[in-house]
Amino acid sequence: MTFAAGSAAHLARLEARSGTLSGPTTNLAPGFVQANLAILPRDLAYDFLLFCQRNPKPCPLVGVSDAGVPMIEALGHDLDIRSDVPRYRVWENGKLIAEPHDISDIWREDLVTFAIGCSFSFEEALLALNVPVRHIEDDTNVPMYRTSIETVPAGVFSGPLVVSMRPMKPQDAIKAIQITGRFPSVHGAPVHIGDPTEIGIADIANPDYGDAVRIEPGEVPVFWACGVTPQAAIATARPAFSITHAPGHMLVTDLVNADLSI
Template sequence: MMKTKTAAHAVRLDAREGRLSGPTANLAPGFVQANLAILPRAIAYDFLLFCQRNPKPCPLIAVSEIGDPLLASLGADVDIRTDIPRYRVWERGELKDEPSDVAAIWRDDLVSFLIGCSFSFEEALLAARLPVRHIEEGRNVPMYRTTIETTPAGRFAGPLVVSMRPMKPADAIRAVEITSRLSAVHGAPVHVGDPAAIGISDLGKPDYGDAVTVHPGEIPVFWACGVTPQAAVARIRPDFCITHAPGHMLVTDILNASLG
């Protein structure tokens, strides 16, 4: 863990102080980014089991103490209430708000789960000169619900959500090799090729994020996505929970290089 001020710390301060409201893709290169789910204690154990049984979409980076918004293992001053650019607040499965901080609605029974994010393995793809189309086009990564079911745990179940990056076949093979070494941030792709085989009818209409260009001769490459637990939470419609807005991650002080 780095103790001095880092580029990741600067991103968190920008989010905390309202200067950053957009997606965090390609910000603070070199540092791990994490998805967020904040749940009441009553359902937190079931969610922990869900993550353990579905490690590709839900690779746990950290779990907080009950009611504690500070996660020192991710950075000396990380405050989960303020350090993400945009949150989503849910009540009984309905999206109620997308605030820039959740300090005013924090509760003493809340448990924070930080889950590995594909933005981290994108650094390795870029270093290998592989295309990452949503970064090239200045968009959020496209994400899709699939017909692949996750392994249930307690009250949690639901479809696997995937993120997609189009590549030429040779580049896709190289991407599999690179990301297979990064299991802490989703690992190797779960599917390459025909979107219909996993229940995706139109690449131009993602369920989350933005559509990107697929050039002639390219194939879609799909990785398990950290939005998957959001879909599982939405299915059980808890009275209250908080997630990150898709693409708006916690940037930690953990180095991507430590994950391989």
Template sequence: MSSTAPSSALRIRLMARAGVLSGPTANLAPGFVQANLAILPCDLAYDFLLFCQRNPKPCPLLGVAEAGATSISGLGDDLDIRTDVPRYRVWKKGVLVDELQDVTRIWREDFVTFAIGCSFSFEEALQRAGVPVRHIEEGLNVPMFRSSIATTPSGAFSGPLVVSMRPMIPEDAIKAVQITGRFPSVHGAPVHLGDPEAIGIKDIASPDYGDAVTIRPGEIPVFWACGVTPQAAIGRATPELSITHAPGHMLLTDMLNATLSIQRR
């Protein structure tokens, strides 16, 4: 990435690196692509790569690092995977054991890092089109739910599709389908609109990850595939040690959201 790239994404990374940013990254550094992370031992990397290829809606790959590398080519200058995410989750044998702001002390030379597209990137386009994004309005983390939709397995990796939800009036939901469909690298169009129970969500007011947001009269819930999906798959794969971002706490890259949009003819 050119050193002439705008610096706001780097500024957010440096804040995370310094430990002064520990919260969700929605609406930070507008214009820049945000990424989910999955960090796994190299003996599971091929299976996980296939899992991402077989499940492109929840796991659209933005980049993959070499084994042991602490940066990913093309995602940003002065980027350190070990420190530049506001909050990480640490997993042992598929069980969440810790949340950290810096994973340098547990880093291993056999770790392979996967950067996966994040729906925060298309929210800029929604807002620019006048479509409200409720969790940003309320200063909360986006609500996320484990659905009854199954992912396509690969080796040790399988599990439910995790979805993020944004409530909208039907008119805005139609706009959102059209807008986000132009961003397949960050989950693309919604996977479901309307009745949460149709995809196995019993209580829309109790998300599995993130925060509950207000759903106003006349609004419907709109669901997108979510990059937290690998965390459910990692839970089933039970690697000895793995690391992910904490839900809603993303890696800010130097890539521009505008470069991900596919223009329709």
């Protein structure tokens, strides 16, 4: 696949590369696929690949790099994994040690990058069919929560399912199920609607990642599997070294959202 320079997605990556873009990528470069990242040493890559295959709702793979190669050509023109995300997270032994804007100085020749579909992609389809998205309305990051639902283990990787939440009127929630169900490559249909305590979320007003959003009277919380789930699995596995994106700070690719619809 050939991608052209100068697309909105390419310009977003250049802004991240220069440091101009440092915040969440919600509603940035509409029409283009955004991706979560998990970057791991080669000796853990098979286990993580298996983890993604066993947990396709939270971990739908859209691209995998060769070891040591800081690009995934199938995802975009002039794409550099080391600099084109607004904010990264660096982990040592499962503990977060830094949140840099560039990882060129810590890049290693044994690192494998996994790009995982992001729910920001299906939000374009929701908005196009007049389904409001609260965190876009309020210009905040989407709220994300660790749940009591366990992922299917693979090798050293296991842990809780992480979900993102969007409050909606019941009629909009029904439309959202129909719309997002057409996008399995970016998490697909919701995994839960309604009472958050049923999936282990004790306080909807205090997300584990992202920002809290208002829930208006008559609205219900709608939960989707989230690509931050690998970060919970990495925290459980405690690899000596790994890198992820910061929640909400995605890699904007040159893939087109509409091409992911089934």
